[in-house]
Amino acid sequence: xxxxxxxxxxxxxxxxxxxxxxxxxxxxxxxxxxxxxxxxxxxxxxxxxxxxxxxxxxxxxxxxxxxxxxxxxxxxxxxxxxxxxxxxxxxxxxxxxxxxxxxxxxxxxxxxxxxxxxxxxxxxxxxxxxxxxxxxxxxxxxxxxxxxxxxxxxxxxxxxxxxxxxxxxxxxxxxxxxxxxxxxxxxxxxxxxxxxxxxxxxxxxxxxxxxxxxxxxxxxxxxxxxxxxxxxxxxxxxxxxxxxxxxxxxxxxxxxxxxxxxxxxxxxxxxxxxxxxxxxxxxxxxxxxxxxxxxxxxxxxxxxxxxxxxxxxxxxxxxxxxxxxxxxxxxxxxxxxxxxxxxxxxxxxxxxxxxxxxxxxxxxxxxxxxxxxxxxxxxx
Ligand SMILES: *Cc1c(COP(=O)(O)O)cnc(C)c1O
Numbered sequence: 001x002x003x004x005x006x007x008x009x010x011x012x013x014x015x016x017x018x019x020x021x022x023x024x025x026x027x028x029x030x031x032x033x034x035x036x037x038x039x040x041x042x043x044x045x046x047x048x049x050x051x052x053x054x055x056x057x058x059x060x061x062x063x064x065x066x067x068x069x070x071x072x073x074x075x076x077x078x079x080x081x082x083x084x085x086x087x088x089x090x091x092x093x094x095x096x097x098x099x100x101x102x103x104x105x106x107x108x109x110x111x112x113x114x115x116x117x118x119x120x121x122x123x124x125x126x127x128x129x130x131x132x133x134x135x136x137x138x139x140x141x142x143x144x145x146x147x148x149x150x151x152x153x154x155x156x157x158x159x160x161x162x163x164x165x166x167x168x169x170x171x172x173x174x175x176x177x178x179x180x181x182x183x184x185x186x187x188x189x190x191x192x193x194x195x196x197x198x199x200x201x202x203x204x205x206x207x208x209x210x211x212x213x214x215x216x217x218x219x220x221x222x223x224x225x226x227x228x229x230x231x232x233x234x235x236x237x238x239x240x241x242x243x244x245x246x247x248x249x250x251x252x253x254x255x256x257x258x259x260x261x262x263x264x265x266x267x268x269x270x271x272x273x274x275x276x277x278x279x280x281x282x283x284x285x286x287x288x289x290x291x292x293x294x295x296x297x298x299x300x301x302x303x304x305x306x307x308x309x310x311x312x313x314x315x316x317x318x319x320x321x322x323x324x325x326x327x328x329x330x331x332x333x334x335x336x337x338x339x340x341x342x343x344x345x346x347x348x349x350x351x352x353x354x355x356x357x358x359x360x361x362x363x364x365x366x367x368x369x370x371x372x373x374x375x376x377x378x379x380x
Contacts, residue, residue, distance in 0.1 A: 001310070001355055002026045005267045008380050012269075018351075021270040021291040022376040025053065025358050027061050029265035033231075034065045037220075037257060040235030044253040047091055049218050050076040052258030052359040053266070057379040059083035062261075070256040074104045081108065093177075093215075093256065095120060095136050095152050102127040114177060114215075116154045118165045125169035132174035133166045134215055135159045137196055143189045144181020144219060146304050153178065156196035160203040167209045175213030175251065176200050182259055183305065184219035185228050187237035191244075198245035213252040214242075220255075222263025222356045225306050231260065259359040266358025268296060268375075272350045273326055284339055285321045287346065292325010292332040296357070296375040298364035300334040310353040313343035321346075327370045 005024045012018050037046050047070040048062050054076060059069070060083045069080035072094035080090050087109025092102070095116040102113065106128035113128060115121050116136045124133055137156045141147025154162060163173040178193040194214070201211050216238060221228040242250050270291040277285060291297055299305040309323075320339035325332035334340075346352075365375040 001267050001353065002029060004028065004380055008378065009267075009269050012378075013351075018269070018271075020373065020376060021268055021289075021296065022378060023266050023268045023296065023357055023361055025055060025058065025262065025266045025377065025379045027057065027265070027379060029358075030058055030061055030262055031065065033257075033261050033264065034062060034067060036231045037255065037261070038066075040231040041238065041253070041255060043250075044216070044255050047093070047215075047254050047256045048261055049093075049256045049258030050080060051363060053262040053362065054079050055362070055377060055379050056083060058262060059085075063089075068254070074101050074108075077105055077108055077110060087111070097123065099123045099127050106131070112174070115162060115166065116152060117158075118162055121162060121166045121169065121171065125166070125171055130170060130172070132172040133163070134175040134177045134213060135162045135166075135173075135200075136177045136179075136215075137193065137200070139178045139180050139193050141181030143184055143186040145183035145185070145221075146299065147181040148179050149181075156200060159200045160207070163200070163204055163211070164207060164209055173204065173209050173211060175211045175215060177215030177217060179217035179256075180219045182219055183221045183224075185221055185226070187229055187234045189219070190216060190234075190238045191241040194238075194241040194245045201246070201251070211251070213254065216253055216255045218256045218258045218260070220257045220260025222259050222359065224356050225308050261359075263356050263359040266356070266361065268354040268357040268361065270352050270354060272346055272348055272352065274348060275346060283320070285319065285342075286324060287321040287340075287342060288324050288326060289334075289352065290326050291354070291375070292327055292334060294325065294327050294329070294332060294366045294369045295372050296361040296365045297325065297334055297354070299360050303335055303337055306335070306338075307357060308355040309340065309342070310355065311343055311346055312350055313345035316343040316345045318343050327372060329369075 047068040063084040068089040070093040091112040136153040138153035167173040176197040274288040318341045323334040
């Protein structure tokens with residue numbers, strides 16, 4: 001939360017425009033975060049994960065600062081190009097792509113693609129001949145609050161075969177990628193994946209294929225309720241592991257921060273719609289907000305991401321609440337298994353501020369479920 005955001009929200013309220021929830025993103029925080037990544041990992045190129053927040057002003061700022069872009073679709077490629085990034089600063093990092101989208105990306109100038117199996121390599125060899133590919137390996141996501149688990153990547157033992165196949169088909173077998181899980185609070189979790197990556201480099205070198213790059217993925221955290229290490233600690237830990245596993249032949253590296261780049265730059269203002277109890281002796285109040293799982297807070301799924309919430313009554317006595325969204329779907333409950341403590345003075349119409357909401361909110365917002373509009377966004 002920054003003074004600029006609070007000032008913006010004050011003006012919005014005074015103008016009477018505070019009719020629904022809204023996200024405000026402060027570009028100064030995005031700039032600070034980019035600079036912190038660049039400083040903590042000075043020899044590493046930054047590929048911002050566009051899906052975290054594709055607002056044009058965010059992408060434009062990052063393009064101006066020198067960032068590259070990790071994209072997952074043709075639309076994200078076009079958004080990155082529109083922000084001013086040249087095609088050589090854009091990767092198509094999704095391992096699951098339609099061949100016609102690979103061809104479209106190739107026509108737009110994209111030459112760097114992710115794969116995790118031989119069938120995907122074959123699509124790229126046909127639709128984007130001569131391109132660079134990197135092979136994603138599985139990571140168990142241990143230590144992460146939003147693990148990405150098994151959907152992407154292959155077993156490390158399989159990666160040399162996938163990359164050798166790419167080499168045989170005339171592609172450049174460029175490197176290895178992994179993602180240690182989003183909101184990864186342990187900087188040491190890169191070590192195991194880097195050990196696997198180094199082994200893949202050695203195995204392929206023995207077969208005459210020389211890889212160049214390790215893609216360290218995302219996973220850098222945003223501070224929610226619990227403290228997280230500074231990005232500097234991640235840089236140091238990653239560098240130690242690179243030295244340990246690659247010796248003095250450290251490969252080219254890239255990172256793909258999403259959450260760590262924009263999460264802390266955003267603040268949502270929402271409103272209490274109802275406070276009620278389900279029975280006279282109920283110890284837990286139900287607090288319904290005008291924002292929920294379908295209009296911005298999807299990452300509360302399984303109560304995984306627990307956002308800090310500020311109210312006008314902070315400092316007063318607090319009690320446990322079930323926190324829920326406004327839609328008519330019973331899964332639209334944010335925190336129930338682990339009730340959220342909020343002030344007893346919280347009333348219908350009270351405003352609440354939800355911190356750390358710059359990443360994975362706007363794009364997870366439904367277009368109009370129950371008639372609730374997508375999350376209003378302002379970038380300042
Ligand atoms: C989502 C994603 C990221 C960003 O992850 P964060 O944990 O938000 O930093 C990076 N790389 C890939 C391939 C992704 O899918």
